[in-house]
Amino acid sequence: MASEQDIYEEHVLDHYEDPYHRGPLNGATHAHEADNPLCGDQIHIDLKLTPDGKVVDAWFDGEGCVISQASASMLVETIEGKTLEELQQFSAQNMLALFGPKLTPNRQKCCLLSWRVLQSAIHSPLNPSDDELGGPSFSGPSLGEES
Amino acid sequence: MPTLTHCRDDFPILQRSVADGIPLAFLDNAASTQRPQSVINAITDCYERYYANVHRGIHTLSEESTTRYEKSRTSLARFVNAEHDHEIIYTAGATAAINTVARSWGNENVTANDTILLTIAEHHANIVPWQQLAASVGCRIEFLPLQDDFNIETDAVRSALERFQPKMFAFTAASNVLGTTFPVTEWTRLAHEHGSTVLIDAAQSAPHQVMDVQAWNADFVVFSGHKVCGPNGIGVLYGKEKLLEAMPPFLGGGGMIRRVTTDGFEPAELPDKFEAGTPPIVEAIALESAVEYVTAIGLDEIEKHEQRLATHADTGLRQIEGLRMIGPETRDRNGIVSFVLNHAHSHDVAHALDASGIAVRAGHHCTMPLHRALGTSATTRASFYFYNTMDEADRLIAAVAEVQKKFAPTGRKRQPRSSG
Ligand SMILES: Cc1ncc(COP(=O)(O)O)c(C=O)c1O
Numbered sequence: 001m002a003s004e005q006d007i008y009e010e011h012v013l014d015h016y017e018d019p020y021h022r023g024p025l026n027g028a029t030h031a032h033e034a035d036n037p038l039c040g041d042q043i044h045i046d047l048k049l050t051p052d053g054k055v056v057d058a059w060f061d062g063e064g065c066v067i068s069q070a071s072a073s074m075l076v077e078t079i080e081g082k083t084l085e086e087l088q089q090f091s092a093q094n095m096l097a098l099f100g101p102k103l104t105p106n107r108q109k110c111c112l113l114s115w116r117v118l119q120s121a122i123h124s125p126l127n128p129s130d131d132e133l134g135g136p137s138f139s140g141p142s143l144g145e146e147s
Numbered sequence: 148m149p150t151l152t153h154c155r156d157d158f159p160i161l162q163r164s165v166a167d168g169i170p171l172a173f174l175d176n177a178a179s180t181q182r183p184q185s186v187i188n189a190i191t192d193c194y195e196r197y198y199a200n201v202h203r204g205i206h207t208l209s210e211e212s213t214t215r216y217e218k219s220r221t222s223l224a225r226f227v228n229a230e231h232d233h234e235i236i237y238t239a240g241a242t243a244a245i246n247t248v249a250r251s252w253g254n255e256n257v258t259a260n261d262t263i264l265l266t267i268a269e270h271h272a273n274i275v276p277w278q279q280l281a282a283s284v285g286c287r288i289e290f291l292p293l294q295d296d297f298n299i300e301t302d303a304v305r306s307a308l309e310r311f312q313p314k315m316f317a318f319t320a321a322s323n324v325l326g327t328t329f330p331v332t333e334w335t336r337l338a339h340e341h342g343s344t345v346l347i348d349a350a351q352s353a354p355h356q357v358m359d360v361q362a363w364n365a366d367f368v369v370f371s372g373h374k375v376c377g378p379n380g381i382g383v384l385y386g387k388e389k390l391l392e393a394m395p396p397f398l399g400g401g402g403m404i405r406r407v408t409t410d411g412f413e414p415a416e417l418p419d420k421f422e423a424g425t426p427p428i429v430e431a432i433a434l435e436s437a438v439e440y441v442t443a444i445g446l447d448e449i450e451k452h453e454q455r456l457a458t459h460a461d462t463g464l465r466q467i468e469g470l471r472m473i474g475p476e477t478r479d480r481n482g483i484v485s486f487v488l489n490h491a492h493s494h495d496v497a498h499a500l501d502a503s504g505i506a507v508r509a510g511h512h513c514t515m516p517l518h519r520a521l522g523t524s525a526t527t528r529a530s531f532y533f534y535n536t537m538d539e540a541d542r543l544i545a546a547v548a549e550v551q552k553k554f555a556p557t558g559r560k561r562q563p564r565s566s567g
Contacts, residue, residue, distance in 0.1 A: 008495075011561075011562065013554075013559060014560065017556050017557070017558075017559040018561040037515075038511075039493070039494050039511075039525055040524025042524070064492055065494035065495045066492065066495050066554070067494070078564065
């Protein structure tokens with residue numbers, strides 16, 4: 001059993017109380033949201049991507065436990081400036097490592113919610129004309145290599 | 148003040164400690180209770196001495212198992228005060244029992260023009276089977292809303308019955324979240340006056356309150372063994388003889404037939420008609436031990452003890468600033484106490500309480516429509532049983548106050564991420 005001190009480390013509580021980029025992003029190009037029906041955690045992510053697929057701005061909003069909200073804050077903080085290819089390569093394991101404290105399988109779901117939302121957001125353009133960044137077209141190798 | 152704490156010695160699992168040697172405070176009894184030694188012994192005794200399949204063998208063990216299995220049914224009929232033993236059908240649990248009624252009675256009696264009336268406080272087990280029925284026959288489902296005081300007035304029930312003229316009114320005798328209990332006999336009488344059949348979900352009342360299906364005059368009553376100190380994998384469907392006889396069998400297979408030919412089958416009599424396949428034999432025998440155990444303590448005593456604990460916890464928790472109690476303030480309630488904290492999500496509360504050795508449940512407790520109506524996605528629930536103590540209620544209050552403090556904003560500042 002993970003003891004209480006283990007998972008609510010200082011920097012986790014810092015992100016919970018003083019989150020990075022929490023709120024809506026004006027001029028977002030991509031967005032997605034999802035929830036974890038089991039516990040009700042919700043995360044929304046807004047992204048502003050350049051035409052060649054670089055994250056210039058990332059914001060989140062949501063509701064839920066410390067783990068789900070603090071990990072979302074850490075995630076949007078860490079992805080700014082990253083390319084789409086780098087985002088796609090950012091694995092669930094990377095996400096858990098970014099969070100830090102070791103989590104039991106049930107709490108890992110809380111931590112991975114924002115990661116799942118991000119992986120969908122990069123395929124979810126707000127303006128369909130931006131579609132060249134999303135969907136299957138960008139799973140090809142060319143875009144990643146360009147950036 | 149009488150206490151039931153001596154019962155704790157009967158429960159091996161309550162002797163264990165968790166989290167660095169702290170004694171376990173098990174306050175998740177609405178999800179499932181623990182078992183006394185007598186129930187555990189009944190299980191091993193059966194497997195060690197006389198286990199065999201029932202209703203099949205002409206050998207000693209099968210005869211003995213069959214006798215014990217049917218003796219259990221007689222005891223359960225007495226436990227709920229059924230008129231006939233064969234009105235007790237063993238199922239896999241409350242969920243399986245409601246599904247049996249929704250499929251068998253529902254398919255036979257409900258058409259596209261009919262309405263099923265439920266309350267918004269129902270467990271998913273008493274919603275989804277009716278939604279499945281609606282998907283197949285096209286009937287409507289209406290939900291009685293909750294009032295601000297977490298109750299449903301009988302007047303609201305009466306007007307809903309008048310307005311919707313439901314074919315079936317299915318409701319819980321006691322909410323698994325709110326601690327609210329409903330006046331079962333009165334609602335059943337009203338429903339019958341309006342021509343509705345009644346199913347009562349007694350999953351949260353059977354373990355805590357005396358049950359009398361004849362006084363209730365209910366048509367169907369369901370509950371699960373594992374919430375009343377019994378084994379899991381078994382539950383009871385009580386149905387009035389006339390209704391059960393008119394219903395087609397739900398599951399088909401061995402045991403539920405009188406005869407089978409290549410052209411078809413002839414169903415067996417009650418109760419076998421609804422017990423296809425090898426039934427939960429050991430579970431039934433152990434369930435008899437469980438209801439004997441709680442009956443010996445006395446359900447009236449159990450109910451009073453739990454109310455004392457829940458009232459104490461409720462009063463103490465309400466003192467915590469920023470805590471919203473999800474349940475009625477009146478004492479007309481059961482041993483369930485649910486709440487939300489403004490500073491901490493229920494998941495974090497349950498996690499932190501676990502570190503203090505206190506087991507509670509966090510989430511929606513299989514009542515998503517209720518939580519939506521309450522405007523929250525998750526609550527923390529402490530649920531008491533007769534083996535819980537005042538000391539455990541005090542530990543709960545103190546630990547929740549501690550959690551609320553721990554997660555209160557303190558002006559923390561995030562360290563800018565070190566690059567590279
Ligand atoms: C009110 C109520 N109804 C039905 C059920 C379902 O019981 P089971 O899961 O044992 O079938 C529960 C269990 O949580 C319950 O609390």
